Each structure stands twice: as C-alpha cells, then as structure tokens.
Amino acid sequence: MNSILPQLLINGIVAGSIYTLIALSYNLIFKLTKFSNLAHGGVLMIGSYVALYLTQNSLANLWISGLVGMVLAGCGGFIIEKTTFLPLRKKGASSMVLFIASLGVMMIIQAIIVIIFSNQSWNLLSIDTISVTYSIFGGLISNTQVLILLIDVIAILILTALFKLTLFGKIVKAIGDDAETAKVIGIDTEKYTGIVVFIASSIVGLAGILISLDAGMEPSIGLGFLFKGIIASIIGGANNFLGPVVGAFFLGLIENVGIWKLRGEWKDVIAFVVLILYLSFRKIKTLKE
Amino acid sequence: MEYLIHLAILLSIYAILGISLNLLLGYTGLISLTHASFFGMGAYVTALLLVHTKTSFLLSVLLGVILVMPISTFLGMISDQFNKNDYMLVSLGLNVIIFGLFNNLSNLTNGALGISGIPRPVLFNIDFSSNSNYLLLALVLLLLIYLFSHYIVRTSFGRVLKTIREDENVSKSFGFNTRYYKLVIFVITASMAAVSGSLYASYFSYIDPSSFSVTTSMLILSITIIGGLASLPGTLIGTLFFILFPELLRFVGIPSEEVFQLRQLMFGLIIVLLMMHRPQGFMGKYKL
Amino acid sequence: MTMIKIHNLRKRFGRADVVNNFSAEIFKNTIVGFVGPNGSGKSTVINLLTGVETIDHGDIYISDILVKNKKKLINNYSFNISRTYQDPRIFDQMSVLENVLIVLNKRKVLSSFFETKKPFNSSKVEEVLRKVDLWGKRSALAGDLSYGQRKILEFARVLAMDTRICIFDEPFAGLFAEMKLIVSELILDLKASGKTVVLIEHDMDQIVKLADYVLVMNAGKLIAKGKPSKILSRNDILDIYIGKDLHEK
Numbered sequence: 001m002n003s004i005l006p007q008l009l010i011n012g013i014v015a016g017s018i019y020t021l022i023a024l025s026y027n028l029i030f031k032l033t034k035f036s037n038l039a040h041g042g043v044l045m046i047g048s049y050v051a052l053y054l055t056q057n058s059l060a061n062l063w064i065s066g067l068v069g070m071v072l073a074g075c076g077g078f079i080i081e082k083t084t085f086l087p088l089r090k091k092g093a094s095s096m097v098l099f100i101a102s103l104g105v106m107m108i109i110q111a112i113i114v115i116i117f118s119n120q121s122w123n124l125l126s127i128d129t130i131s132v133t134y135s136i137f138g139g140l141i142s143n144t145q146v147l148i149l150l151i152d153v154i155a156i157l158i159l160t161a162l163f164k165l166t167l168f169g170k171i172v173k174a175i176g177d178d179a180e181t182a183k184v185i186g187i188d189t190e191k192y193t194g195i196v197v198f199i200a201s202s203i204v205g206l207a208g209i210l211i212s213l214d215a216g217m218e219p220s221i222g223l224g225f226l227f228k229g230i231i232a233s234i235i236g237g238a239n240n241f242l243g244p245v246v247g248a249f250f251l252g253l254i255e256n257v258g259i260w261k262l263r264g265e266w267k268d269v270i271a272f273v274v275l276i277l278y279l280s281f282r283k284i285k286t287l288k289e
Numbered sequence: 290m291e292y293l294i295h296l297a298i299l300l301s302i303y304a305i306l307g308i309s310l311n312l313l314l315g316y317t318g319l320i321s322l323t324h325a326s327f328f329g330m331g332a333y334v335t336a337l338l339l340v341h342t343k344t345s346f347l348l349s350v351l352l353g354v355i356l357v358m359p360i361s362t363f364l365g366m367i368s369d370q371f372n373k374n375d376y377m378l379v380s381l382g383l384n385v386i387i388f389g390l391f392n393n394l395s396n397l398t399n400g401a402l403g404i405s406g407i408p409r410p411v412l413f414n415i416d417f418s419s420n421s422n423y424l425l426l427a428l429v430l431l432l433l434i435y436l437f438s439h440y441i442v443r444t445s446f447g448r449v450l451k452t453i454r455e456d457e458n459v460s461k462s463f464g465f466n467t468r469y470y471k472l473v474i475f476v477i478t479a480s481m482a483a484v485s486g487s488l489y490a491s492y493f494s495y496i497d498p499s500s501f502s503v504t505t506s507m508l509i510l511s512i513t514i515i516g517g518l519a520s521l522p523g524t525l526i527g528t529l530f531f532i533l534f535p536e537l538l539r540f541v542g543i544p545s546e547e548v549f550q551l552r553q554l555m556f557g558l559i560i561v562l563l564m565m566h567r568p569q570g571f572m573g574k575y576k577l
Numbered sequence: 578m579t580m581i582k583i584h585n586l587r588k589r590f591g592r593a594d595v596v597n598n599f600s601a602e603i604f605k606n607t608i609v610g611f612v613g614p615n616g617s618g619k620s621t622v623i624n625l626l627t628g629v630e631t632i633d634h635g636d637i638y639i640s641d642i643l644v645k646n647k648k649k650l651i652n653n654y655s656f657n658i659s660r661t662y663q664d665p666r667i668f669d670q671m672s673v674l675e676n677v678l679i680v681l682n683k684r685k686v687l688s689s690f691f692e693t694k695k696p697f698n699s700s701k702v703e704e705v706l707r708k709v710d711l712w713g714k715r716s717a718l719a720g721d722l723s724y725g726q727r728k729i730l731e732f733a734r735v736l737a738m739d740t741r742i743c744i745f746d747e748p749f750a751g752l753f754a755e756m757k758l759i760v761s762e763l764i765l766d767l768k769a770s771g772k773t774v775v776l777i778e779h780d781m782d783q784i785v786k787l788a789d790y791v792l793v794m795n796a797g798k799l800i801a802k803g804k805p806s807k808i809l810s811r812n813d814i815l816d817i818y819i820g821k822d823l824h825e826k
Contacts, residue, residue, distance in 0.1 A: 036374060084561060093564070096320065097577045099377065100514060101564040103507060107557030111550045223503065227385070230378065262393075269389035272382030276367075279379065283370045445682040445689035448671075452679055455668035462628065463738075464654025464684045473686055575670055 016252025022229025047205020073205020331486025403497025
C-alpha cells in the first residue's frame with residue numbers, strides 16, 4: 001500500500017507542472033481580457049500538432065519542433081486575439097459574447113486538427129526513443145518526465161521574472177487592474193495585450209507539447225486540459241501571480257492521489273468537484289461578511 | 290425515403306434539446322452546459338428500464354423526468370449561488386462529473402461499453418419498430434413540447450423570465466422572486482432534455498456515455514444560438530441546418546468521416562461570425 | 578403622518594462617508610424635493626431607501642416599519658415603493674408595452690404561469706402610455722427609444738405600479754419642454770390621488786413649482802429643510818451650488 005503513494009505523488013507533480021503552464025498563461029490572458037477564453041485550449045493543441053507535424057515528417061528534431069510549435073502557437077493565439085476578440089471588445093461585447101465566440105474558435109481549431117491529423121492519439125517521442133526511468137523515493141520517473149519538470153521550472157522562473165520584476169510586467173499589471181486609467185495615462189493597452197497574448201499562447205503551446213511528450217495528445221483532450229488550467233487558476237487564487245502555480249500542483253496531486261482508491265477515469269470528476277467545493281466555500285465566506 | 294424519416298427523427302430529438310436550451314438561454318439569459326447530462330439521464334433511465342424490465346416506454350419517459358427533477362432542482366439551487374462567469378464553469382463541471390458517473394458506475398450503466406438492445410416501444414397496440422411509426426411518436430412529443438414552450442413564452446411567467454435576462458435586480462424590486470423563477474425554468478428545461486434522451490435511447494437502441502459529453506452540450510448550444518435566441522421557430526431552423534448540413538456535404542462527395550468535422554468547423558465559423566455581426570442568431574429576438 | 582423616517586443614516590464607500598448621519602422625515606401625501614449638488618449623497622440615500630445598497634448604520638422606517646437592509650437588500654415592492662433612476666433602467670430588449678405590462682403581472686410563479694397576455698389589464702397600460710404619449714410606440718423595443726423617451730417610459734412604469742410612495746431621480750433631465758410640462762402635471766396628479774412623492778432634482782423651477790417642502794443635502798448631511806421658496810433663496814444654499822467666490826462676485 002505504501003509503495004504506490006510515492007508514485008502517485010510523482011505523477012501528481014508531473015501533472016501539476018503541466019497544469020501550471022496552462023493555468024499561468026490562462027490567467028495572464030484572463031486578467032487582461034476579462035473573459036473565459038476557450039480558444040486557449042485550441043492554441044494548446046496548435047503547439048502540439050505543429051510539433052507533431054515537424055517530427056512526423058522528419059523536418060526537424062525534437063527541440064526545434066518544440067520551439068517552432070511554441071512560436072506558432074503564440075502566433076495563432078495572437079492572430080485570434082486581433083481578428084476576433086479585439087474587434088468584439090471594441091464593439092463593447094459582453095463577456096458572454098466573447099465566451100461564445102471563443103467556443104466557436106475552439107470548435108474550428110479542433111475540427112481542422114481532426115481533419116488533418118485524425119482522431120488518434122499520438123506521442124511526440126517515436127517508439128525507438130530510449131526511455132530511462134529513475135527510481136526516486138520509491139516511485140519511478142522517466143527521463144522525459146524529468147525533462148518536463150525542468151522545462152516547467154525554467155518557464156515558471158522566466159515568466160515570474162518577466163511579469164514581477166520588469167517594467168513591462170508592472171505595466172501589464174496596471175492594465176489588468178484598471179484598463180481605462182491605463183489608457184488615460186498613455187499606455188497602449190492594445191499593444192501590450194497583444195504581446196501578453198502572444199507570450200501566453202506560446203506558453204500554453206509549450207504545455208501542449210509537454211503533454212504530447214508525456215501521456216500523448218489527441219484532439220478531444222485539449223479542452224479538458226484547458227479546464228484543468230482554469231480550475232487550477234481559480235483554486236490557487238487568480239489575484240496572485242503565483243497563485244495558479246500553487247493551484248496547479250495542488251490539483252495535480254489531489255487528482256492523482258484521489259484515484260488511489262478509484263480508477264483513473266475519475267480524475268476529471270475529482271477536479272471539478274474540487275472546483276465546485278472551492279467556489280461554494282468562497283461564496284459562503286463572502287456571505288458571512 | 291427511409292433515410293428522410295431517419296433525418297426527421299433526428300430533427301425531432303435535437304429540436305427538443307434546442308428548445309429546452311433556448312428557453313433557458315434565449316428567454317431567461319442563463320447559459321447551461323449541463324443539459325447534455327439531463328439528456329443522458331433520460332436516455333439511461335429509459336434504456337435500463339426497457340432492457341431489464343417490462344416497463345412501458347411512456348412510463349420510462351415519465352420516470353426519467355421524475356429522476357431528473359430533484360437532481361436539476363438541486364443543481365439549479367447550487368448554481369444560483371455563483372456569478373455569471375463562475376456559473377458557466379460550474380455547469381460545465383457538472384456535465385463532466387455526470388459524464389464521469391455514466392462512464393464509471395459500470396455496475397449500473399455498463400460504463401463505456403454502453404447499453405445495447407434497447408427495444409422500440411409498443412404502445413396502444415402500435416409497434417414502433419418501424420421508423421415511420423417512430424417518427425410519428427417523435428413528432429408528437431416534439432409538437433407537445435413546442436406548444437408547451439410556446440405557451441410558456443406567452444404568459445406572464447415568460448415575461449418575468451425575460452426581465453430576469455434583462456435586469457434581474459430591477460425585476461426583483463418589482464416583487465418577483467427571481468430565484469424561484471430561474472429554478473422552475475431550469476427544472477422544466479432539464480425535464481424536456483430528459484424526454485429527448487428517452488426518445489434517443491429507444492431509437493438508436495444503443496447508448497454510451499460519449500453521446501452525453503461536453504461536446505454534446507456545446508453542439509446543442511450552437512444550434513440554439515445559430516437558430517436564434519428567444520425564437521422557437523429559429524431553433525427548428527437551426528436544428529434543421531444541423532441535421533441537413535452533413536447530408537449536403539455527403540451529397541457533394543465529401544467522405545463520411547470528414548463530414549461531421551466539417552460541420553463542426555462550419556458551425557464554429559458561423560458562431561464566430563454571428564457574434565461579430567449578428568449576436569441574436571438568424572431568427573433571434575435577443576442579442577447577447 | 579410620517580411616511581418615511583430616516584434616522585442617523587450612514588454609508589461609507591471606500592474611505593468616504595458618502596452619507597453621514599443623515600436624518601429626515603417625509604410626510605404622507607406630500608411632494609418632497611430632495612436637492613443638493615452632485616456628489617452630496619442624494620442618490621445614495623435613495624439607494625439605501627430602495628434596497629439598492631445596504632445600510633452601514635442608522636435606521637429607516639417606512640410606514641413605521643423598520644427596513645432591515647443591513648445584510649440583505651430590501652424589496653421595494655413589499656414596501657409599496659416604486660422609483661425611477663437617473664439613468665433609466667428599463668428592459669431594453671422588451672417592447673415598450675411589455676415594460677409596463679410587467680409591473681401589472683401576477684407576482685407569484687404559479688399564478689403568473691397561468692396568466693396569458695391578452696385578457697388582463699391592457700386597458701391600464703394603454704391609459705398610462707397615452708398619458709405620456711408613448712402609446713404609439715408601444716411595439717418598439719425599449720432599447721431603440723431616445724433618452725427622453727426612455728425616461729418617460731420608466732416614469733410611466735411607476736404610474737402603472739400605483740404604489741403609495743413614488744421616488745423620481747431627476748425625471749426632468751433630458752426631456753423636451755412639452756414633456757416636462759406633462760410630467761409635472763402627472764406628479765401633481767400623483768399627490769392628488771394620495772401618494773407620497775420624493776423628487777430628486779437639479780431643475781429648481783420644477784422644485785419650486787411642485788415641492789411642498791425641500792430637503793437640502795451637502796457632503797452627506799442634511800443642511801436645510803423647509804418651504805422651497807424660502808430655502809432656495811437663502812444665500813448659504815445658493816453658495817453650495819454656485820460656489821462661494823462666484824456668488825460673491
């Protein structure tokens with residue numbers, strides 16, 4: 001019985017690291033655009049499938065494919081923002097309109113991916129990639145998973161540095177807090193939003209690539225991963241920059257430990273139960289005040 | 290001809306779903322991504338009862354509704370505690386949870402393997418194994434639900450729903466217990482979705498959880514929005530488009546595997562364009 | 578008889594006491610003018626009175642019943658109050674007719690379920706809409722109306738509601754002269770039929786014409802009350818509106 005817990009913890013941490021990227025990037029965009037953007041899940045898949053295309057057709061090695069995937073995901077998110085959400089926001093569209101528009105975009109992206117790549121699941125690593133597993137604290141972790149964790153930590157550090165320590169980060173925070181005032185004092189909010197969307201989109205594209213390295217990617221799960229990121233960012237606390245990170249690891253751990261006694265398919269259920277419990281407690285707390 | 294009957298039956302099933310969501314979103318302004326779950330509950334109740342017992346079809350429909358009512362009451366009550374943004378996520382979450390239950394409570398639902406061999410009903414000495422008879426059954430149910438919805442919309446009750454959509458606080462200040470109104474319409478529409486589920490189960494004779502997922506919820510939402518919010522005829526048109534579009538694609542020679550993806554692509558595109566230029570949908574009376 | 582009694586009302590937004598120990602009495606079947614410069618807290622007092630905001634401190638009695646508005650917002654309807662807002666809150670995507678019809682609806686879920694449009698109360702709606710000259714536009718969507726028409730519609734809705742207490746927040750702003758005349762007549766009619774009217778206004782001509790007495794508010798406090806002609810000619814009152822230096826010049 002005790003031998004499986006460390007494994008679950010490791011799985012939880014790996015899952016959490018992927019959720020972190022999704023949660024952080026989602027939160028960055030949410031702070032600036034103020035609506036639940038489902039297209040972000042589509043952008044996640046753009047990153048993954050671009051990398052797939054390149055490696056499958058032997059056009060580039062793993063690292064280059066990953067990088068190109070990130071960049072193109074960033075471009076994808078950027079284009080979507082400029083062609084769809086920005087014009088809508090300028091028209092004064094409500095957050096529900098934006099949400100539904102993002103749903104439409106997500107449907108488009110998912111459909112295109114299935115048409116080009118079909119519904120099957122695939123993994124970025126080819127079968128003959130050598131996989132080494134290490135034993136740690138009684139559980140097993142593969143070199144791929146170690147790589148995922150490393151990339152994740154680097155990404156978190158870079159993002160934190162960028163958004164907490166630089167002037168750019170402060171400007172972005174100002175726009176998120178009060179866009180009207182920011183405009184009044186001369187900040188080009190559209191430009192900064194565009195840049196943040198690009199960065200966030202490439203990060204979520206990176207998440208997609210990491211998912212494809214780990215468990216594999218298929219078109220139907222992009223949205224599901226986005227929801228995990230959204231849940232993580234809510235329960236971790238959207239107001240704190242690193243809140244989503246905490247939420248993501250918490251979610252990853254609780255999902256994987258939670259299926260100790262249940263089968264693996266209960267993970268999604270656990271995630272949403274956690275969300276609903278959290279929102280309920282938060283509501284009860286505000287009612288008491 | 291047989292094929293047309295098949296399409297007409299599909300139309301009836303999905304139109305009922307579309308109408309239920311239109312009452313909720315188009316008239317009351319509540320977005321719900323959980324209705325596919327109620328659709329599924331109705332389907333599973335009918336499936337289990339028809340396969341394992343000698344219950345009649347209509348009774349199974351009734352029991353499906355009876356099952357859905359308390360569950361949707363409970364869900365409606367907790368959903369009401371959240372603001373709009375959180376509410377969308379909560380309703381989505383509930384869909385995922387119930388989908389998970391369909392998938393994992395294998396002792397009851399047979400999990401991902403689904404339930405097969407669901408028989409067609411035999412009512413009033415008519416055997417509904419023939420599709421043309423089944424179409425009659427489906428159309429009757431659609432008609433009843435359509436007329437019922439049409440009635441609701443014309444009443445003072447329907448008017449209050451619209452004010453909830455427009456400005457709930459002002460509506461409350463006029464003395465309307467808006468929480469109660471929202472709950473009632475939520476339960477009514479959930480029950481409609483359950484009826485549609487029963488129709489679905491008996492028609493296809495096989496169901497599995499994949500028909501009741503988040504994707505289904507989103508498709509129903511698309512039908513409602515494209516057809517037109519707060520327009521019951523609009524929902525019929527939207528459903529018609531939903532059913533016929535793949536046929537059109539097949540007609541021009543697109544292979545069957547791609548047809549549904551192209552439909553999704555088309556629908557996604559239409560939704561984006563509608564949001565940008567005509568947020569009320571084609572025949573809608575309400576702009577988001 | 579006192580219709581509304583306000584006692585030591587306090588409301589804070591952020592670090593400012595927007596309403597600061599405000600006390601006043603509003604007597605039955607009078608038209609009360611409620612004046613003061615922008616930002617003096619008039620709208621907030623009304624919001625506290627009508628359940629748009631919660632009370633921080635103090636009491637409000639309506640018809641001698643204590644308004645329990647500290648945790649939960651009250652319901653106007655149960656206190657027989659109807660009001661208009663500075664920026665009209667009408668139902669944009671419903672027709673003019675429906676906007677008025679809604680207040681004549683049955684309130685309970687079950688009874689409203691069985692009440693269909695045709696038979697009930699359309700005569701009352703017609704009467705009210707004709708009074709404000711909107712009957713011709715009854716099928717138009719409320720959102721398509723001009724600003725003045727929207728204000729009138731909200732006003733008509735109050736007429737239709739027929740409550741004991743009617744509160745109007747700047748009803749004359751944005752109206753043409755002819756319409757202002759109609760509205761002022763209608764307000765006098767309200768008093769004639771026994772109602773109590775509270776009128777927030779900047780248009781002093783209307784206040785002088787209509788109000789039985791005025792309450793003057795500044796910086797969250799009540800600073801004067803009395804007959805309009807007397808109050809509004811006082812120098813200190815004029816000061817707070819125009820600004821001391823300008824007046825002295």
